[in-house]
Amino acid sequence: MTRQTQHGGRFRAALALVSTLGALAGAALTGAAPASGAVEKERQPAATRIAPGVEYRSFDIPASRGTARAHVLDVDLRDPRTRVGLLYPGKVAARSPVSALADGAGAVGGINGDFFNITETQHPGVEATGAPVGPMIANGRALKAAVPDGQRFGPAMPPGVTTRAVLGVGTDRRARLGDLALDGEVRTRGSRLPLGGLNQYALPVGSVGAFTSDWGAVSRVRATCGTDTSRGAPCSTDTHEVTVRHGRVVASADTPGTGPIAPGSTVLVGREAGAQELRKLSEGDRVGVRHRLVAADSRVPFRFALGGYPVLRGGAPLPGLDTTASAVRTAAGISDGGRRLVLLSLDGSPEFRTGLTIAEVARTLRELGASDGFSLDGGGSSTLVSATSTLVARAPGADAVTVRNNPSGGVERPVPNGIGVFSGK
Template sequence: MVTVRQGEAVRVPVSRARALAAVLLAWCALLAAATPGTADAVWTEVARGVAYRTVDVTGVGGPARVHLVSVDLRAPGVGVDLLTPGAVASRAPLSELADARGAVAGVNGDFFNITESQHPGVEATGAPVGPAVAARRALKSAVPTGQRFGPALPPGTDTREVLGVGVDGRARLGRLALDGSVSTPDGRFPLGGLNAYALPVGAVGAFTSDWGAVSRVRATCGTDTDRAAPCSTETYEVTVRDGRVVAVADTPGRGTIAAGSEVLVGREAGARSLRALEVGDRVGIRHRLVAEGSRVPYVFAVGGYPVLRAGEPLPGLDGRTSAVRTAGGVADGGRRLLLMALDGGPEFRTGLTIAEVATVLDQVGAVDGFSLDGGGSSTLVTRDRDAPSVTVRNHPAGGVERPVPNGVGIFARR
């Protein structure tokens, strides 16, 4: 449990029920001052509709500093998009990603395939766990939930969860599922992944030019429930260009994929389906990401997991393990996006529990909250007016920026 008061750190009890009465009056005063555009000097305007501030809090692990960016999605010229290094299986520091796109603010994004110690000789891809949408274009689908990297998910959630902004200009939490298929001379079968570093057992996945040059072998390792399980011994790869098979291979390859080409990778039953294809065969590949329970397409979406819904923390959130964290929040009916990253400096390195993060998001006005990657990845940047590059506002926990696969970028007229 955590509470916040303007200008100083406050020790609070672990029990939220006991703490609410004690902090209500102080927090109401903070909320009144916490809206960008008011006379509160604590907020610094980054651009019209975008503001930055810090708040000191104390959680069960000790003091923490919260770096916040508030984004008014109704402000003229304000937009949100996914920051990427140009390939799904690639990483770069957030500040470089933001500068390359001219973003005025941003935070790091999804959890990712950071290591492959359980699979000797297999390259870690650096690719993110969840779905990714940039500029209305689907870049990748989610990996199986058992193949994710990161802390345990809250009950009832999975790797398809996203924080995003729809074509209606509203931020929202949701789920994005892959809807795809492969049509061959012998029939049609479902597609199990799009530019995903792990495929379901028995599935076929598609890799496009968005993937990058990293080896595709990792897609055939582990199982739906055990990330560390051995790599499959039954694999096959087919390269399709202009609707026809142009190459086949017994094992997944590596290297860039030309625009207009797609590579199909199969494991187990999926490999057997692909082995039936011959060079010259016609193949149709279809894929898209579909929003669960919504007809509004996403302009931007990033993976992670929800921690707050309708103003209530999700049940089962960890209230014991403190860490440096990054999160996003949705406020004002989706018209305001909140970005949050904790400071990783020595005096704040214990961070907050994920349950405390949900509480902080609630207290700064978010109705829905979403956890992004934390620890050494947690980074928040803003750009001073007329500055040629962004400034990293928090202290990364590792002392330097960790390269990340994607981030949430904020764009605005200056």
Template sequence: MTRLGRRFGTVLTVFTASGALAGAVLTGAAPADAAEKTTRIGPGVTYTQLDIPAARGVAHAHVVTVDLRNPHVRVDLLHPGAVAARAPVSRLADARGAVAGVNGDFFDISETQHPGVEATGATVGPAIASGRGLKAAVPEGQRFGPPLPPGTDTEDVFGVGADRRARLDRVALDGSVRSAKGTWPLRGFNQYALPVGTVGAFASDWGGASRVRATCGTDTDRAAPCSTDTYEVTVRRGRVVSAAGAPGSGRIARGTTVLVGREAGARKLRGLSLGERVKVRHRLVARSSRVPYRFAVGGYPMMTGGVPLPGLDDTTSAVRTAVGFSDHGHRMQLLALDGAPRFRAGLTIAEVTLAMKRLGSKDAFSLDGGGSTTMVARRPGAHAVSVLNHPSGGAERPVPNGIGVFETP
């Protein structure tokens, strides 16, 4: 048990097993009294720890369970106030007053493929906070992170709807740019990579990071050179106020939209004139659910309806973060593996999926792992959260977003 775990006074819950995991098979089961060996950290929120035997050794997990039926608890996105920015999970949680939280989506962490082009820190998938869309998904070929399971893509999200139920879905961008010269689709919103030949929009939520990265790579090759055919137009109060031959940087004022185009998209933007009226429309739309998301975070699904997705990786073990839910979306579980040296082998995606199933989740979703994996919670009586697991890098990694658990009056 970690030092911080002892400070929480939690009881170590162990998956008993007749043997370790063989491939992706979780042997044994949780003790019958596991639900009683927990620590309450807020209304409808409990914390426990457990050991999970695996193919490469024992993994140690930290689990926060949230009763979404409880009217005194809610879940929302943790983020630093800008899409293209990062901060440690503990700082994100304390800034928003969360009682618990974990890291979120995979993100643009480095750009060795494009010398001189700074990493934005923006996430791969869509993000919705407090019912407001912050960003859309990048093309699948521009994704950072491990390979996606078959049948999943960068639009996949986990989130909680306005009905307080957790669900998995895909969130797509619905947007357009309209002027007297015509209307064309908007194919990007506050994202670090645009599809080839398209136009994307950047608003104040993007932050001050350079927009050059949005025109680098292709839909199938993240390492492809940056486009040499780009154009940028700034729209304020519905009119074009400036234009440039390359994407810029710096904070975008509220009420202002910067349109960035590459190839065919750049040619369309060059046709706009200073002072011309332009209407930019964008919204994030769930493909299946009719209930709007209160919050949503990107990653990829691992299990639906109690059945693991086919083709889950069962060879690469790592420290991981996951979220799952059951009871028709009313019970949510956050899981973060410990990155201490003796546990650092971690779990494969197939193993962590079956671990979530053993914990009671019917649907499960993978978040960023490795050095990003962080779980925090506030001790009873404390004014700030503590880090519950050992981050595998020795310290918290700054991340662009996470899942926060909050008490409500």
């Protein structure tokens, strides 16, 4: 028996348990009898081989609010022809549908990623950036750091979890959960300032943040709005920015600007105390900017990473997971010591739009064999017209991916990033 056959057998055996265990889980949450209509083992559709080491399947999950339909990509990272990486539009502050991101990158499958700055109703006249909440690493290169916890979009995180939480794959080809913190500074002739942000839609109060050509052309004003504990707090009235090119200040302004940033240039945006420090700089002054993302566990460097929040660790759901709010969800599970990645997205069509609670998502990932689980962006309610949850996969022999999970409202929502599955065949 080949390793691939053994792997597929374990996955199918785990799926055989999902309907029964899902029904029992729903009953435990509601106090009701187990839900009826569970898919019998022999009625479950066979997995479709998308590419070497990559299988797709869908199945139903009886849950506390009704039946949910799951769409799953099972990725065997032991296969040297298979890898996963970051999907994104080429800039941090930009969005595109998952199908377009996957086709543009040559991926055979993928799902949407992190929660993001989708609206700015509390700051009239301020442009929503579309930038994600958490850190981003693509091909080993740090693209952005995490916004303050109070500035995030998305449902409440479990106790003790921060916006620095990531799911990624290291240079050892193993998937894992972790935390990525920004380590950086701004060096001038008279001082060294800690760097408070990197290509973020929100900066800590009193800090200085760096914006590079990876940011895009979107206005940087949003970075100075809100506070560390309140996303809707007013924008700061004490701001300043300077543009550094090849190690020297070449421009400054009291209001954060807009437009693309040239390669080789860094725009430093300060608010409150940070703005006061930047005002001390004059054109021609030498300035050095250093930044990197540091993993809290100091393990193998991440080759790819994106934000969200953990729901399962070591086979156990995190304490405090929500058991009441059901929605169309997207999530990822890790098993086999990081050698297997399960990408899950729920169906948003009307008959399945009640979805799962976060607690049910964690339980489903565990039933699929995952020891660690991570929640990604998804639909906020059963009435949402256009939900974020999207899973795409390329049919064998096809030139492009297709959307497999019927997004709510039948329309893909543009997103800032996602997880792509790639095959070297």
